Amino acid sequence: MNPLRIAVIQGSTRDGRLGPVVADWVLAHAAARPDMTTDLIDLAETPLPTVFPQLGQAPTAAEDRALLAAVSPRLAAADAFVVVTPEYNHSFPASLKNAIDWHNREWHAKPVGFVAYGGFSAGLRAVEHLRAVFAELHAVTIREAVGLQGVWGRFDAEGQATDPAADTAAKSMLDQLAWWAEALREARTKKPYAA
Numbered sequence: 001m002n003p004l005r006i007a008v009i010q011g012s013t014r015d016g017r018l019g020p021v022v023a024d025w026v027l028a029h030a031a032a033r034p035d036m037t038t039d040l041i042d043l044a045e046t047p048l049p050t051v052f053p054q055l056g057q058a059p060t061a062a063e064d065r066a067l068l069a070a071v072s073p074r075l076a077a078a079d080a081f082v083v084v085t086p087e088y089n090h091s092f093p094a095s096l097k098n099a100i101d102w103h104n105r106e107w108h109a110k111p112v113g114f115v116a117y118g119g120f121s122a123g124l125r126a127v128e129h130l131r132a133v134f135a136e137l138h139a140v141t142i143r144e145a146v147g148l149q150g151v152w153g154r155f156d157a158e159g160q161a162t163d164p165a166a167d168t169a170a171k172s173m174l175d176q177l178a179w180w181a182e183a184l185r186e187a188r189t190k191k192p193y194a195a
Contacts, residue, residue: 003037004181006030007078011085011096013044018117018151021159023084026115026146028159029170030082035178039074043095046070048102068102075106080113080181081139082173085126087118092126100133107137109193111180113173114145117154122147138195140180144173 008026012019023040030036048071049064059065075081085092100107112134116123124147131141146169148154154162161167187193 004079006036006038006080008038008040008082010042011093013095021155024159048099079185080111080177082113084115087123087126090125091129107139108195109184109188111140111177113142113177117148117151122149142176144176146170146173
């Protein structure tokens, strides 16, 4: 069977961000699996427009279309997603909401897993907000999420998690993601999803 195509979306665009370390760690876990291939979409490296056209209209500016062309086909090609998000003010960053809102059908009938990080809450309040957003977009969110509490001390100089429980959580999340991705890919092949 063809490997599942997993788009890993790195949501933080903040200077000095830890997001790339966390995303690389997730990518390493996925790379160790024969059932997955990955595509990292780093929103700091692939920014999207912040001004939307009138509802139902396509963007008219060539620059906006070019920015979307660097991301939209990659989301459409994905069988599943892993969202790597920090928690800002009890929620997720604006850059991530912007990327989500620019797309619609790309999310339909596909599973979404979460790797969140932050302070005391381990980023899980951001995940709970994301679950509601993705439900509106006809996506299936995975029950098992990875939450990294006090993330600044959770990785060594080589980007490896210092707590084995984090690796266990990543494996559980990816196992569930793979199950749902396989099931939903087969369902979409048999019958197009009706939103």
